[in-house]
Amino acid sequence: MARYGRICLKLLILCSISLTLTPQLSAQLSLLLRPDAAERLNANTIPFEYFHHYIFVTLTVNGTPGMQFLFDTGTSADILNLATSKRLGLKPESIKKERDLGLGNDKVAVAAARNVDVKMGTAHAAHVLAIVDLHGLALVMGHRIDGILGFPVLHDFIVELDFKNQTLTLLPIRGYKYHGSGETLYLRQSKYYATIPVMLENGHRTQHDATLEIDTGSGATLLLYPTLVHKAHVEVNTIQPASLKAYGVGGYFHVHLGTVRTVSMGNTHVASLPVYMMDTTPNISAKLKFGGVVGTAVLEKYQRIVFDVPAHRVMLERDETMNLSKYQPMPPVLTPLLK
Numbered sequence: 001m002a003r004y005g006r007i008c009l010k011l012l013i014l015c016s017i018s019l020t021l022t023p024q025l026s027a028q029l030s031l032l033l034r035p036d037a038a039e040r041l042n043a044n045t046i047p048f049e050y051f052h053h054y055i056f057v058t059l060t061v062n063g064t065p066g067m068q069f070l071f072d073t074g075t076s077a078d079i080l081n082l083a084t085s086k087r088l089g090l091k092p093e094s095i096k097k098e099r100d101l102g103l104g105n106d107k108v109a110v111a112a113a114r115n116v117d118v119k120m121g122t123a124h125a126a127h128v129l130a131i132v133d134l135h136g137l138a139l140v141m142g143h144r145i146d147g148i149l150g151f152p153v154l155h156d157f158i159v160e161l162d163f164k165n166q167t168l169t170l171l172p173i174r175g176y177k178y179h180g181s182g183e184t185l186y187l188r189q190s191k192y193y194a195t196i197p198v199m200l201e202n203g204h205r206t207q208h209d210a211t212l213e214i215d216t217g218s219g220a221t222l223l224l225y226p227t228l229v230h231k232a233h234v235e236v237n238t239i240q241p242a243s244l245k246a247y248g249v250g251g252y253f254h255v256h257l258g259t260v261r262t263v264s265m266g267n268t269h270v271a272s273l274p275v276y277m278m279d280t281t282p283n284i285s286a287k288l289k290f291g292g293v294v295g296t297a298v299l300e301k302y303q304r305i306v307f308d309v310p311a312h313r314v315m316l317e318r319d320e321t322m323n324l325s326k327y328q329p330m331p332p333v334l335t336p337l338l339k
Helices: 002-006 023-030 082-087 135-141 152-156 226-232 283-288
Strands: 044-047 049-051 054-061 064-071 079-081 093-098 108-113 118-120 123-126 129-132 147-149 158-162 167-171 183-186 195-201 207-214 222-224 244-248 251-265 268-278 292-294 304-308 313-317
Touching: 054 147, 079 082, 082 129, 118 147, 123 152, 135 244, 183 195, 207 226, 222 226, 222 251, 226 268
Parallel strands: 064 147, 079 129, 207 292, 222 268
Antiparallel strands: 044 167, 049 054, 054 064, 054 118, 079 147, 093 108, 108 129, 118 123, 158 167, 158 304, 183 313, 195 207, 195 251, 222 292, 244 251, 251 268, 304 313
């Protein structure tokens, strides 16, 4: 991604996609998002490509293999790139331009495609997709994007994200029992987003309880919205540039760098964590009542993450040889994100 440095030296690809559909379109899609349970009896494990803190899986769409999808738990619908839909001969329905569909300031054209067969291995991963032009996102990320596999897959399967072996597994919900050694965090919201309790401690040693979304579509550490920044008294990092440019489905937006003394997710504590703070709070976050997102720069520190959204929980597995009783500093992860 360094090759883009000549174009924009201060471009930070947070890519917290977080596409949030309008209630009307979301309702139309949700009626058709559930495949028949009988079609998904077998577990499916596939490798993923970990590209600059972003997770890409290869899926089959309507019998065409080799489709590159971004795995993004922060997106409330599955998405197919407009160009890909045209190559596959699909005809989108009810194209509209909407604002506040994702992070960024621009309106986004969105439509729906029905009866699409998206397979991960032999599992039917999606049937109805939102059609969005992802050309700008693919250009900024420097990676082909045929679509986005979003939050609905967490509702339909038990999803295991294995960072150690770089695999993604879909398991049937019925009869599932967790037998791992990870810590269980119970979700505060699980209808459209997976949000967990996080404790932030600022430089004045004041602690603040926050609700953050687990967002595999964000390559950052934490992306905090202004309301939470103000309440938690997060300090701005004056050593770094005053403002950075970031990109989401809705286009560009500005962020600042800040630092929190510690971040606690259950029994895991991270010290001196660099975080990103948005200039303005997106309307989507105000409606959904969470203060920001936890990105893959933090999530990758876990060996495996198991999403059991039907049971309103997520299991975080660390390397058993690591001592979780002590605060563990996290090295800065800004270099691969800055361009």
